Amino acid sequence: MLNTQNSPETLTKTLTEPAYSKWDAEKLMQFSANEYMQKLYHRAKNIGDDLYDDRGYEFITLEPEAYKEALVQYMRRRAWSEWYFGTVAQAREITLLAEDQVNLKLRLARQIQDEMRHYDVFAQQLRRYNAEPKISEFVLPPILIQMQKVQVEAETASEIAAANQFAGEIVLSSMTDLETSIFKRLFDKELMDAIYDIERDEPPHIANGRDLILLACETYEQRHRLAVAQEKYLGYMMQLHVTEIIKLGCRRVKPLPVFE
Numbered sequence: 032m033l034n035t036q037n038s039p040e041t042l043t044k045t046l047t048e049p050a051y052s053k054w055d056a057e058k059l060m061q062f063s064a065n066e067y068m069q070k071l072y073h074r075a076k077n078i079g080d081d082l083y084d085d086r087g088y089e090f091i092t093l094e095p096e097a098y099k100e101a102l103v104q105y106m107r108r109r110a111w112s113e114w115y116f117g118t119v120a121q122a123r124e125i126t127l128l129a130e131d132q133v134n135l136k137l138r139l140a141r142q143i144q145d146e147m148r149h150y151d152v153f154a155q156q157l158r159r160y161n162a163e164p165k166i167s168e169f170v171l172p173p174i175l176i177q178m179q180k181v182q183v184e185a186e187t188a189s190e191i192a193a194a195n196q197f198a199g200e201i202v203l204s205s206m207t208d209l210e211t212s213i214f215k216r217l218f219d220k221e222l223m224d225a226i227y228d229i230e231r232d233e234p235p236h237i238a239n240g241r242d243l244i245l246l247a248c249e250t251y252e253q254r255h256r257l258a259v260a261q262e263k264y265l266g267y268m269m270q271l272h273v274t275e276i277i278k279l280g281c282r283r284v285k286p287l288p289v290f291e
């Protein structure tokens with residue numbers, strides 16, 4: 032899929048993405064189902080590229096202890112997310128799909144397996160810092176609770192995908208495929224290699240999202256609901272991720288992307 036890296040002129044400008052949730056039927060129905068799916072893809076990808084571009088940040092030197100603490104907290108949050116956003120959402124998608132969607136159900140089951148491996152990758156990285164994921168004791172930041180709520184309250188497999196595989200997983204792909212990824216500067220080589228290892232599993236997960244979106248993308252009502260789920264989730268996710276990046280030793284020098 033297309034990589035939409037920021038050009039130098041747009042670096043300081045606020046990224047504005049279309050708020051499809053506010054569009055009326057006439058506007059929203061001008062696209063084919065396939066075009067609308069691609070619009071949703073690019074909206075998430077543009078946000079990931081903006082959020083993770085190191086040119087949107089200034090670096091601050093942290094005390095090693097403060098950096099370590101922020102990094103451990105970040106990896107524990109990631110481990111928690113692999114566990115909960117990588118199993119519960121997919122299990123519900125499998126359950127909500129029609130009986131004859133055998134192939135897609137199998138692909139989602141395979142995704143759950145991948146996500147559990149990702150959890151282990153973060154657990155292993157945490158052990159390098161003498162820490163454990165301890166997900167049962169992990170205190171969720173309030174914004175993460177909001178993100179979880181969007182997924183839990185989604186009523187169809189397609190809406191779950193709009194707030195999972197076709198939102199967070201697209202944004203996360205910018206961690207590795209963006210040349211100016213901020214994480215290349217914030218993480219050491221071993222952690223970055225672990226992230227590359229995880230991200231290699233992601234294209235099939237995003238493809239699961241694409242196919243789930245396409246299953247319920249025909250009517251205005253369906254498109255509107257997909258837009259609402261994706262916007263809500265991405266809105267919260269941006270806030271969480273920028274807070275984490277800042278804690279790792281940065282200051283954001285441009286506003287967060289907005290839906291308009």
Ligand SMILES: [Fe+2]
Pocket residue numbers: 113117145146149229
């Ligand atoms: Fe994952």
Ligand SMILES: [Fe+2]
Pocket residue numbers: 146200232233236
């Ligand atoms: Fe994934």
